[in-house]
Amino acid sequence: MSTRTRFQIERDLATLLANFNGREYSDPIGPETLFFGDLGMVSIDAVILAEKLEALYGQKLPFHQFVSQMSQRGVQDLAVGDLAAFLQTHLR
Amino acid sequence: MPATTSNGIHPRFTTLPSNVVVSAAPACPAWESELFLLCAPDRSALLTLVQQLETFLQREPTVDLKDLAWTLNHDLPTAGKRLAIVAGSVAELQKRLARSRERLHRPDCTQLRDSLGIYYFEEPLYPQGKIAFLFPGEGAQYINMAGDLCAHFPEVADAFARCDDAARRAHHPRGSLSRVFQLPPHASAEEFAQAENELRQLGNAMCSVLMVDYALWRLLGAFGLSPDAVAGHSMGELAALWAADAVEIDDETFIRLVGAVEAMQHAEAAGQGTEAVLLAVGAGKADLAPLLNAHPAGTVFLAMDNCPHQTVVVGLPGPLAAIEADLQARRIMHERLPFRRPYHTPLFAESLAPLRELFAGVKFHTPRIPVYSCTTARLFPHDAEAMRELTVSHWAAPVEFTQLIENLYAEGVRLFVESGPRGNLSSFVEDILRGRTCAALPLNVPRRSPLTQLQHVLGQLAAHQVPLRLDPLYVRRHPRRIEWMPSPIVPSLPPTLQGGAGARAGVMTSYFEVMEQFLDLQRELMELYLARGPQTRSPAEDLIVQEPLASLPAEPLPAEPAPEPLPLLGTVIEHVPGERLVMRRLMDLSRDRFADEHTVGGRTVSKVDPHQHGLPVMPMTFTLEMIAEAATVFCPGKVVLGLDRVKLHRWLAFDEEIVGEVEITLRSAPANPEEPGVTLLTVEVRDLSEKAGVAALGFVRLGDRLPPAPEPTPFPLADQHPCRITLEQLYNSLFHGRLFTGVLSLGVVGRDGTIGEIVVPPRRGLFSWTDQPAFLFDPVLLDIAMHPLCGWHLEQESQAGRILLPFEMGRLEMFGGPLPEGTQLRVQGRIVEESARHYVHTIEVIGPNGRLWARMSSLKYWRFYVPFGSVNFHGPKDQYFLSTRWTAIEDKLQQMRSHPGPLAVARLEPPADLQRAGMRRAAGCVSLTPRELSEQRRLSGTEAEQIRWLFERITAKDAARLLWTQIHNERIFPADIECYPDGPGQWHGARRAVSEPEPFPRVATTHRDGVSFGVACMTGRPGIAATRLTGPAHDEDRSRLALEAVASALQTAVAELFSESCDPESGLVRILPSANLAPRLPEHGGAPLRVYTFAENGYLVAITFCEQEAP
Known part of the structure; x- marks a missing residue:
């Protein structure tokens, strides 16, 4: 159970991703926005993002589970909503 | 996606196996996105430009984006502030312009770096910062990497074709490399998974990545990009050495490489040698050190130090499993890699033999560009043996990518362009250099259209002030200029303006008429030609430009094309065997590199750009060769004996910006009763870019074999004396470059002739796609054979603006094919002055065996007057003034x-x-x-x-x-x-x-x-x-x-x-x-x-x- 709503988490992610790693993204970021296709992120960014989210929410998160889920899904892109769902499940 | 043949090669390129049917190029669909560059002297001028463009777009919302992009991009000033935008529609462009304007108005905004495609840097990284190209290795491959780039860029298509051909000859199970990673769009999920598995196999992974690395390197070169340093990661290091010309990778070497890598793949699959476990870990070297040190030496290794958040650990199964458990406990991301051999560790040393054997046969040279080793993280040694050893031992040593990038950064590199698929290396660079100013630009990434990603990279490079030429984006799409700026002032002309030099009597006026004849269609000649041709044709038909056929030609191509692709051969448009053959060939300066060596107007034109020359024009002898090559398609199995009565109406000029096209029409002609064994064809060459103007007319003679080489004609020469002109003076007066330089000595000159010595020059560099063009004649040598006669002309008293251009070749007879580089020949040439405007040369070229190699008779020249006193019109342009x-x-x-x-x-x-x-x-x-x-x-x-x-x-x-x-x-x-x-x-x-x-x-x-x-x-x-x-x-x-x-x-x-x-x-x-x-x-x-x-x-x-x- 999380004290933050799904919507709030999505807003957190949108703020974080609008200016991430020296790169901006000026279109609106919503649950459908894709990490690789839209935001132009690369694999290392996932690791950095994980660190930033752990710092933001003050807890360790099982990102390695999330990563292996991602690689199981093959080369499909990842949407912001997917990450939000994961966070909602695991945030205390 | 534009139509491609089954092996992914665009149908326009004709160097294909004979079972592939060729059709004319399809019309060009719009691209998913375009790159727009705005450049102005300062930021406020840039803002004005942005606003002007916004105003224009409001007025013309249906503008063609390609035309707009080309208009903006093609004559970019070299200095100033640059804004780069990538957009796929007018609406997107408007949005991004508006965003740029908002941000640029704010003085605290020092850069724009928006993933959508907006780039601006107040402090560009170039030229203070250097550029490095990075080449990824195995692991970077993915299905459909490089996408349809080979359909859009011949550099990529050529590279693919070359590597595919080598793979086929190496008996690759698929017959080509590109088939391994190119899947049609309608492939099922199972097919996709299967293809991924196949691609993941070590051999396929390595070779396909190497191929794409090489192809993208060629593409970057087409945009005028050249790095200050190169480096590669694991297998990519070979691509770096290749790019820097440090290794010679000809087709034979590539075949052996494919073979060696296949052998490695088999050993991998069969589990030969030490079995190992490979683990990719989401942590850096420093974090892993304590975990690794807990195990006995020689059991676990750090095989790759990629960046602070990625390393690859390799070791024996037992200790690796323990490390895995450790990482799990610490919640550090990790993943097993699907390989079983201890690459990049000392454990692999026992398996180096096949690689050592492969590289023993490869030549190493001092690199043309500094190459950094991924093992030592420093420059490669210059000694060939040391280079070889380092290349081989790389496979048993760890990949020190982090240190490599640190060292490159310390050397001043700020821009890292990843010339290869996936973009892993770029993300490593960003991680390694986090917090420091740099740009890591991946040329090809999985989740973005290749063309769009390319535009993003080019846009960022342009925004960082890297000099680029963007022509390859437009050169095959026929863009048009858009008037989008507020219109400039047009000068008004006085009503009495005349074009000519006015009331100049005598020679000049009559010459004007003669010029009209020379450069325009000669009606009487045309009618004469029509009267001589075959029966069932009306004059009107001949003058109508043939529309390109969208469907197959009437008959399949002849069963036996020439064994090697002829370099000046075009595409068949229409072929009625025995009757008519129409072929078209593109005139592309980036491929026909010889044209830049034959530039009307001269060679030394600019100090800023030593490569700027006069107008590149197809040499007459190349036109003759082009005709002869087409004739071999008309008459397969026959040999071209020569050409007759070839009249040249206009030169075929090349253009930097637009790819031109010529059309060659051959028709069968009645045989000459005096030469019954000789097949005669008529030929017409049209320049399709000049309103289908006729460029040349003539006849081709073919037979079963070349005649025996005759003795040279006796050559008495009155008033014989050693030529007083030096070679330097000669070449100062010609507009030919290095590849056409072949006069050894100007020998002797007499009253009406000259004898000189020439040599066959190197052929590398004439064409972009081959170093050994398989000519029928040797058009370069034929051109060079005419140069000694210039010595005679230069000796003459009156030099008033002497320019001679050939307009007719009476007869060309060939007695042999191309000779080896370095062969020396003698030229004896007769010169007859028919009038003040009109010279006739007859030239015999005598081979080393003392017999004729070729004879050119009745070669007629117009003499042009550019009367600026004794000025050498072809000389360096800073030495005289036209005014x-x-x-x-x-x-x-x-x-x-x-x-x-x-x-x-x-x-x-x-x-x-x-x-x-x-x-x-x-x-x-x-x-x-x-x-x-x-x-x-x-x-x-x-x-x-x-x-x-x-x-x-x-x-x-x-x-x-x-x-x-x-x-x-x-x-x-x-x-x-x-x-x-x-x-x-x-x-x-x-x-x-x-x-x-x-x-x-x-x-x-x-x-x-x-x-x-x-x-x-x-x-x-x-x-x-x-x-x-x-x-x-x-x-x-x-x-x-x-x-x-x-x-x-x-x-x-x-x-x-x-x-x-x-x-x-x-x-x-x-x-x-x-x-x-x-x-x-x-x-x-x-x-x-x-x-x-x-x-x-x-x-x-x-x-x-x-x-x-x-x-």
């Missing part, structure tokens, strides 16, 4: 001026020959900057307007150059001066590629009756007006001209001025502004402006500097 310096006027001005200062006055009466369209293009190539040349290309006015455009500009440059040389004692090339019109007849110039503002002459020009006049000064506002003088100069004439001169200088109307007084003795006229105008000239104190008028050389000239009369 005449008007010292008489200059001297008087110096005496009369109230504010004396350095000045120059010039006058140019362009000769009729130089005004013809073809010569104008050549003159443009050697006098204009690339930006101006682009503009000349797109002029759409009348002949007279275009003539004026060019020659007034040349006069302006000459005036500026004369003055500059006088002040600085330094010569400048006209092509190194950017001339910007401030208004009609008003110019400010700048030295090209000098970004610091510096004082430069201001120039005023005028043009009257085909003559241009110019005045240059450093201070004051110049203005000039002139007219032909047929009698004495009257006061009214002087005053009228004086008004024009001041109007030009002040950029105002003549009606706003009036003449206060005119002194007929001195020629001084005083001009005052009207009451209307005076308030708008704040610096004007009410005193009249001085204008100096002169009656000289049949002209009345008025010159002013807007000096005010002293009270």
Whole structure:
């Protein structure tokens, strides 16, 4: 159970991703926005993002589970909503 | 996706196996996105530009994005602030422009780096920062990597074709490499998964990545990019060495490489050698050290130190499992890799034998570009053996990528371009250099369209001020210029303007007529040709341009094409065997590299760009070779004996910006009864880019075999003496580059002939796709065979602007094929002067066996007059001026001026020959900057307007150059001066590629009756007006001209001025502004402006500097 709503988490992610790693993204970021296709992120960014989210929410998160889920899904892109769902499940 | 053949190669490229059917290129669909570059001297000017573009888009929301992109991008100034935008629609472009405008308005905004595609850098990284290209290795591969880039860029298609061919010859199970990773869009999920598995196999992974690395490297080169350093990751290191020319990877080597890698793959699958576990870990070297140290030495290794958040750990299964558990406990991301052998660890040393054997047979050279080793993280050694050893031992040593990037950064590299798939290396670079200024640019990533990603990378490079040429994005899409800027002032022409040199009697006038004959279609010749041709054709049919056939040709291609692809062969458009063959060939400067070595106008054109030359033109001998190659398609199995009665109507010029096309039509002709064994064909060559104008007509002779080589004709030579011209003088007078340099000695010259020695030069560099073109003749050697005769011409007394261009070849007879490089031959040539305009050469080329290799008879030349005294028209362009310096006027001005200062006055009466369209293009190539040349290309006015455009500009440059040389004692090339019109007849110039503002002459020009006049000064506002003088100069004439001169200088109307007084003795006229105008000239104190008028050389000239009369 999380004290933050799904919507709030999505807003957190949108703020974080609008200016991430020296790169901006000026279109609106919503649950459908894709990490690789839209935001132009690369694999290392996932690791950095994980660190930033752990710092933001003050807890360790099982990102390695999330990563292996991602690689199981093959080369499909990842949407912001997917990450939000994961966070909602695991945030205390 | 545009249609491709089954092996992914675009149908336009004809070097295909014979079972592939060729069709004409399809029409070009719009691209998913375009790149837009805006460039302005400073940020506020850039903002103005952004706003202007926004205004334009509101007005024209249906504009073609490709046309707009090309208009903006093709003549980019070298200096200034740049904004790059990638957008797929007008709406997106508008949004991004608006965003740019909002951000750029804020002074605290120092950069724009938006993933959507907006890039701006207040402090660009180049040229202070260097560029490195990084080549990924195995692991970077993915299905459909590089996407359809090979359909859009011949560099990629050629690279793929080459590697695929090598793989086929190495008996790759799939028959090609590209088939391994290219899947059609409708593939099922199972097919996709299967393909991924196959691609993941070590051999396929390595070779396919290497192939894409190489192809993208070629593509980057096409954009004019060249790195300051290169490096590769694991297998990618080989690509880096290849790119730097440190290794020779010819087809044989590539085949052996594929074989060696396949062997590695089999060993991997069979589990041979030490079995290992490989783990990719989401942590850095420092974090892993304690975990690794907990295990016995030699059991676990850090195989790859990729970046602070990724390493690869390799070791024996037991210890690795323990490490895995450790990582799990610490919640550090990790993943097993699907490989079983201990790559990049000492455990792999036992398996190096096949690699060592492979590289023993590979030549290593000193790299052309600095190559950094991924093992040592430092430069590769220069010694070939040491290089070889390092390349091999890389496989048993860890990949020190982090240290490599740190070292590159320390060496000043700031821009990292990843020439390969996936973008892993770029993300490593970003991680390693986090917090430091740099740019990591992946050229090809899985989740973005390849063209779009390419545009993002090019956009960022451009925004960082990296010099680029963007032509490859447009050169095959026929873009059109869009008028989007508020329209500039168009100079108004005086009604009496004529194009020619006017009332020049005698030779010149009659020559003008002769020129008309030469350069336009000769009606009587055409009719003669039609009468001679086969029966069932109407003249009208021949003159209609054939539409490209979208469907298959009437008959399949002949079963036996030539064993090697003929380099000048085009695409079959129509083939009725035995009757008619129509072929078309593109004229692409980036592929036909020889054209840049044969440039009308000369070679030394610019100091800023030593590669700028005159107009690249297809040498006549290449046209002959092209005809002969087409003839072999018409008559397979027969040998071309030579060509007859070939008439050349216009030259085939190449263009930097547009790919041209020629069409060759061969038809069977009735045999000559005196030569029954000889098959005769008629040939017609048309230049499709010049309104389908006929370029050449003639006959081709074919037979079963070449005749036995005859003895040379006896060659008595009266008044024989050693040639007095040196080789240096010879080549100074020719416009040929290095690849066409082959005269060993000019031997002896006589009254009507010469004997010289020539040599077969290296053939590498003639074409972009092959180093050994499989010519039928040797068109380079045939051209060189004509050069010794120039020695005879240069010895003649009268050199007045001697330019000889061939217009007819009576007969070419070949007795042998291409000879090895370095073969020496003798040339004996007879020269007959038929008239002041007309020379005939007959040349015999004698081979090392003392017999003829070729004979060219009745080779007819026009002699052109470009009478600038003893000026060598083909020489370096900073050594002479087309204009005449008007010292008489200059001297008087110096005496009369109230504010004396350095000045120059010039006058140019362009000769009729130089005004013809073809010569104008050549003159443009050697006098204009690339930006101006682009503009000349797109002029759409009348002949007279275009003539004026060019020659007034040349006069302006000459005036500026004369003055500059006088002040600085330094010569400048006209092509190194950017001339910007401030208004009609008003110019400010700048030295090209000098970004610091510096004082430069201001120039005023005028043009009257085909003559241009110019005045240059450093201070004051110049203005000039002139007219032909047929009698004495009257006061009214002087005053009228004086008004024009001041109007030009002040950029105002003549009606706003009036003449206060005119002194007929001195020629001084005083001009005052009207009451209307005076308030708008704040610096004007009410005193009249001085204008100096002169009656000289049949002209009345008025010159002013807007000096005010002293009270």
